[in-house]
Amino acid sequence: AQSVTQLGSHVSVSEGALVLLRCNYSSSVPPYLFWYVQYPNQGLQLLLKYTSAATLVKGINGFEAEFKKSETSFHLTKPSAHMSDAAEYFCAVSDSGNQFYFGTGTSLTVIP
Amino acid sequence: DTGVSQNPRHKITKRGQNVTFRCDPISEHNRLYWYRQTLGQGPEFLTYFQNEAQLEKSRLLSDRFSAERPKGSFSTLEIQRTEQGDSAMYLCASSYRTHADGYTFGSGTRLTVV
Numbered sequence: 001a002q003s004v005t006q007l008g009s010h011v012s013v014s015e016g017a018l019v020l021l022r023c024n025y026s027s028s029v030p031p032y033l034f035w036y037v038q039y040p041n042q043g044l045q046l047l048l049k050y051t052s053a054a055t056l057v058k059g060i061n062g063f064e065a066e067f068k069k070s071e072t073s074f075h076l077t078k079p080s081a082h083m084s085d086a087a088e089y090f091c092a093v094s095d096s097g098n099q100f101y102f103g104t105g106t107s108l109t110v111i112p
Numbered sequence: 113d114t115g116v117s118q119n120p121r122h123k124i125t126k127r128g129q130n131v132t133f134r135c136d137p138i139s140e141h142n143r144l145y146w147y148r149q150t151l152g153q154g155p156e157f158l159t160y161f162q163n164e165a166q167l168e169k170s171r172l173l174s175d176r177f178s179a180e181r182p183k184g185s186f187s188t189l190e191i192q193r194t195e196q197g198d199s200a201m202y203l204c205a206s207s208y209r210t211h212a213d214g215y216t217f218g219s220g221t222r223l224t225v226v
Contacts, residue, residue: 004154009152032212034214036217041219042219042220043116043118043203043205043217043218043219043220044155044203044205044215044217045217046214046215046216049212049214051212090154090155092154094212098143098145098160098167098168099145099157099160099168099170100155100157100215101157102154102155102156103154104152104153104154105152105153105154
């Protein structure tokens with residue numbers, strides 16, 4: 001069975017500070033890993049994905065994530081937070097099946 | 113590419129009524145997915161189509177739920193005899209070949225059962 005754990009349901013950072021959103025997964029096979037962002041009353045937008053190529057993945061809006069197999073982690077980072085980054089972030093895992101398993105999400109607040 | 117379109121955006125219905133939602137995927141995407149998202153949770157898989165064939169259904173999809181994708185284009189999700197527990201955001205997504213490409217999600221249909 002696969003699952004995703006997102007540590008910290010709420011994260012607050014100051015504008016310009018480092019953003020770190022944590023994601024740990026469990027999977028019995030090499031996984032596909034994704035980060036999605038959701039703005040209020042909108043669907044989910046793909047930020048970045050890991051599909052067994054480079055372990056450091058760069059996404060949109062300056063976000064990146066590093067796949068660490070030994071730690072079963074796929075943490076999302078951004079060097080400098082912007083007010084527009086305030087949103088809900090979801091980590092998702094999938095194996096060779098047809099569905100994603102999503103975490104419960106982390107709400108990011110950016111303080112001016 | 114107009115993205116994934118879902119209608120209606122919001123639906124309020126009385127308990128016991130039937131509701132139907134529509135999803136129009138990106139035209140060249142042959143895979144279509146339905147997910148349900150309740151407050152404070154991540155999306156949960158409901159069902160998946162490849163072209164017109166419904167290939168997988170979650171146990172969350174009780175016999176009150178039915179989904180179709182005639183001709184492999186748009187899809188509909190119907191809930192019969194709605195219950196208050198059905199209140200949620202229903203998300204549709206599509207992908208080009210495999211889910212490893214990542215989904216493109218629609219904006220969702222928010223259902224409130226009163």
